[in-house]
Amino acid sequence: MAQAVAGPEIERLIQLLARLPGLGPRSARRAALHLIAKREQLLGPLSEAMRVANERIVVCETCGNVDTSDPCTICRDPGRDSSIIVVVEGVSDLWALERAGALRARYHVLGGVLSALDGVRPEHLNVDALVKRAAEPGVREIILALNATVDGQTTAHYLTDLVSHLPVRVTRLAHGVPVGGELDYLDEGTLSAALRQRTAF
Amino acid sequence: MAQAVAGPEIERLIQLLARLPGLGPRSARRAALHLIAKREQLLGPLSEAMRVANERIVVCETCGNVDTSDPCTICRDPGRDSSIIVVVEGVSDLWALERAGALRARYHVLGGVLSALDGVRPEHLNVDALVKRAAEPGVREIILALNATVDGQTTAHYLTDLVSHLPVRVTRLAHGVPVGGELDYLDEGTLSAALRQRTAF
Numbered sequence: 001m002a003q004a005v006a007g008p009e010i011e012r013l014i015q016l017l018a019r020l021p022g023l024g025p026r027s028a029r030r031a032a033l034h035l036i037a038k039r040e041q042l043l044g045p046l047s048e049a050m051r052v053a054n055e056r057i058v059v060c061e062t063c064g065n066v067d068t069s070d071p072c073t074i075c076r077d078p079g080r081d082s083s084i085i086v087v088v089e090g091v092s093d094l095w096a097l098e099r100a101g102a103l104r105a106r107y108h109v110l111g112g113v114l115s116a117l118d119g120v121r122p123e124h125l126n127v128d129a130l131v132k133r134a135a136e137p138g139v140r141e142i143i144l145a146l147n148a149t150v151d152g153q154t155t156a157h158y159l160t161d162l163v164s165h166l167p168v169r170v171t172r173l174a175h176g177v178p179v180g181g182e183l184d185y186l187d188e189g190t191l192s193a194a195l196r197q198r199t200a201f
Numbered sequence: 202m203a204q205a206v207a208g209p210e211i212e213r214l215i216q217l218l219a220r221l222p223g224l225g226p227r228s229a230r231r232a233a234l235h236l237i238a239k240r241e242q243l244l245g246p247l248s249e250a251m252r253v254a255n256e257r258i259v260v261c262e263t264c265g266n267v268d269t270s271d272p273c274t275i276c277r278d279p280g281r282d283s284s285i286i287v288v289v290e291g292v293s294d295l296w297a298l299e300r301a302g303a304l305r306a307r308y309h310v311l312g313g314v315l316s317a318l319d320g321v322r323p324e325h326l327n328v329d330a331l332v333k334r335a336a337e338p339g340v341r342e343i344i345l346a347l348n349a350t351v352d353g354q355t356t357a358h359y360l361t362d363l364v365s366h367l368p369v370r371v372t373r374l375a376h377g378v379p380v381g382g383e384l385d386y387l388d389e390g391t392l393s394a395a396l397r398q399r400t401a402f
Contacts, residue, residue: 007269013254016247019239020224020232027223033293034222035251036258036267046217047251050236053214054244057237066237068208092234 010036062133064109064126066091074098074107081105083140085133087159089113089147097145105143108133113146113155120151122158134163144172211237263334265310265327267292275299275308282306284341286334288360290314290348298346306344309334314347314356321352323359335364345373 010032018028035043059065060072067073074080074094084105088094094107110125134142142163146152160170175193177186186194211233219229236244260266261273268274275281275295285306289295295308311326335343345360347353361371376394378387387395 007274009250009253009257009269010267013247013250016243016250019243021235022228022232023221023223029293029296031221031223032254033267033291036254036292038220039255039258042217042220043251043255046214047248047255049210049214049217050244050248050251052210053233053237054240054248056210057240066211066234068210073208090234091237092230095230 062129063107064091064111064129065094065107077104079104083138084143085130085139085141086143086145087130088145089152089155093145093147103143110146110155113149113151114158115151125155127159127162130159131162131166134166134168139168141169141171144170146172148173148175263330264308265292265312265330266295266308278305280305284339285344286331286340286342287344287346288331289346290353290356294346294348304344311347311356314350314352315359316352326356328360328363331360332363332367335367335369340369342370342372345371347373349374349376 013035014025014028014032017023017031018025020028023031035046056068057066058068058070060067060070060075062071062075065072065074069076081104084103085108086094086097086103086105087108087110088097089110089112091109094109097103097107108126108130110127110130112120112125114120114122114125130142133139142159144156144159146156156172163170174197175190176197177183177190177194183191214236215226215229215233218224218232219226221229224232236247257269258267259269259271261268261271261276263272263276266273266275270277282305285304286309287295287298287304287306288309288311289298290311290313292310295310298304298308309327309331311328311331313321313326315321315323315326331343334340343360343364345357347357357373364371375398376391377398378384378391378395384392
C-alpha cells in the first residue's frame, strides 16, 4: 500500500501472507481481512497451529520426511514393508503417494533433483544416506518415484548407477495414460511409452 | 489425506490454511511445506504476526475500519477532510480507495450491503451510526462508494433516502470506461453510462 492505513501490525501480516505460494499481494490482503473477520475461528487457531508447528516440527534423520517426531511416523510404523524404499524428490511427493495409498513401504526424501541449470549437485541432496540405507540387510527394492522430467530422470539414472553394486532391485514408476485421461490430449512420448509397456487385458 | 502421515500438528496446520480465501486443500499443503521449509524466515515471523494481530486488532467504533487503535489511524488523522464521509461495503474497499490516494477524507464501513437473497437487512449493517455521523455539524458530503452491483446500488438508494432529511450532499462514484480499458470489451451498460456522463475535453 502506498501509505499505511491500518497500522504496521496488519501491514506486516499482509506482507508475510503474500510470501505464501499461491498468494499474491492482492489475495494476501483478502486473506488478512478474512483472518481478522474470523478471528476466533481462524486467526487464533492458525496462529497457534503455526506456533506449535514451528516449535515441534523436525526433519526425520532416517528418511528426510517432516514430522513432529524423529524417526517420523512412517519410519516408526511396524506395519510397513521395510524391504522397499520409495525415493521421492520432496515431502509433497511422499504425501501424494501416501494419499494414493497403494503401497505401505518406507520413503527416502532426496530434497531435490540434480540440475545443471540450477547448480544442484549430488552433495546438495540426501544421497549418501540413501546408499547407506540401500546397503542395509533386508532392503530388496528401491523404487525411484521421481518426476518424469529431464532432471528427475537424470537423477534416477545417477541413483541407479550409485546402488548398482548392491543386491537391490531398482525400479521406477510406469509411464502411461493417466487414469481418466483422454488419448487425444496426451503427448507422443506418453503414448509411445504406454504402447511399449502395454499390459495383458 | 486418507491417513495421517505427518502427525496431527501438520494436519491441523494444513486444514486451517485451506480455509484461507484463495487456498484449497492442494495449495494449503504446498503452503504448509513452504512454511516448514522456510521456518526461520516465514513460519516463525508469520506465527508471531498472527499472534500480535489477534491480540491487538480492534474494530474502530467510529467508522468500522480495522486497526490496532480505536479510533483508527484514519479517524485520528487531523490532516483529513472531516466534511466528507466515504461509505464503503467493506474494509477491503477502504484499502482500495486509500491505495488510489485520490481523496483524504473519512470513511464509514457498512460491513456488507442489503441483499434480499442473502437475507441482509438494514439492522445487520452499520447504518444507524452512519446516520448519526451524517447529522454531525460540519459534515457536508456523503460519497457512496459501493459496488456497481444490484445489491450495492439498492443499498445506495436506501442510504440516500435515509439521510435525505439532512443538509448533506449525497454523491456516488462515476460510471465509465476503466483507465486502460478497451471499449470493445466493455458491456453496453458501462458504455451507455460513459456516454451519458461524458466530460469536456
